[in-house]
Amino acid sequence: MINVSSTAEDILASARALIIAGGYNGFSYADVAEIVGIRKPSIHHHFASKVDLVRTLVSRYREEAAAGLAALERNIPDTREQLRNYVGYWEACITDATAPFCVCALLASELPILPEEVALEVRSHFRFLASWLASVMERGKRKGQLKLSGTARVEAEGFMATIHGAMLSARAYGDPKMFGVITAPLLDRLSTKH
Numbered sequence: 001m002i003n004v005s006s007t008a009e010d011i012l013a014s015a016r017a018l019i020i021a022g023g024y025n026g027f028s029y030a031d032v033a034e035i036v037g038i039r040k041p042s043i044h045h046h047f048a049s050k051v052d053l054v055r056t057l058v059s060r061y062r063e064e065a066a067a068g069l070a071a072l073e074r075n076i077p078d079t080r081e082q083l084r085n086y087v088g089y090w091e092a093c094i095t096d097a098t099a100p101f102c103v104c105a106l107l108a109s110e111l112p113i114l115p116e117e118v119a120l121e122v123r124s125h126f127r128f129l130a131s132w133l134a135s136v137m138e139r140g141k142r143k144g145q146l147k148l149s150g151t152a153r154v155e156a157e158g159f160m161a162t163i164h165g166a167m168l169s170a171r172a173y174g175d176p177k178m179f180g181v182i183t184a185p186l187l188d189r190l191s192t193k194h
Contacts, residue, residue, distance in 0.1 A: 008046040010036045012057050020101050024054065024110050024118070051115045054107075058121035061103055062128055069132050079140030080191050083159070087183045090163060095176045105164040130156050137190075146190050155190070162186050 014035040018027035029040045029050065036043075047053035068089070072082050093099035104125040111119050133156035140146030148155045166182035 005046070007036070007038065007042065011038075011043055011046055011053065012060065015053055015057055016061075016103055019054070019057075019103055020099070020106060024107060024114055051117050054118045055121050058104060058107065058118060058125060062121070062125045065125070066128065079136050079143065079145045080187075080193070082136050083140075083146075083190065084187055087163065087187060090167070091176075091179050091183070094167065094170050094179045097176075100176075101167050101171060102164060105167060108164075126160070130160055133157075133159050140190075145192055147192050148190070159186065159190075 011032055014032050015027065018031055018035075021027075029043050032043055032053075033040045043053070047056065069086070072085055076082050076085060090099075090102070094101075104122050107114060107118065107122045108126065111122065114122065130153070134152045137146060137148055137152035137155045137159075141148050141152065150158075163183065166179045169182055170176050170179040
């Protein structure tokens with residue numbers, strides 16, 4: 001876990017919101033300084049460059065995701081319910097606008113223009129999430145809780161793409177309910193219980 005000061009936390013939170021709103025090139029240190037209520041040199045004290053700031057943000061995002069998914073596994077033994085809770089987390093975030101989009105999914109759409117250090121972190125997040133989903137799919141198949149139409153890895157990639165696509169659709173239509181409209185059939189298709 002990366003320990004950072006309260007100001008650094010505020011800087012990271014504002015950068016995250018700005019990236020979700022407008023992408024990597026859609027914000028500057030001046031925007032962050034205005035939101036946090038500090039001067040631009042204060043940001044440089046915590047993050048020498050925008051690359052450092054966004055690389056740290058994505059790294060922390062992956063750590064938070066890992067902790068959340070580990071808690072899901074500890075607290076919910078049924079793989080169907082793990083997937084349902086993962087989808088439910090995003091559905092709630094999109095509905096109440098606390099996190100209307102996965103910051104890594106948004107940054108992935110900008111990979112060709114991202115600095116390599118940031119791109120590496122984004123790819124690491126995707127690899128991590130795909131691995132977790134594949135392990136859930138494999139366990140679910142083995143326990144008879146999930147029915148897969150392909151390998152666990154292929155199903156995991158399709159699941160992840162559907163979740164990210166549902167985020168895009170909800171945003172494009174300006175309707176948070178679109179997320180659930182798209183993801184509900186995905187969960188139904190995977191479940192051995194109907």
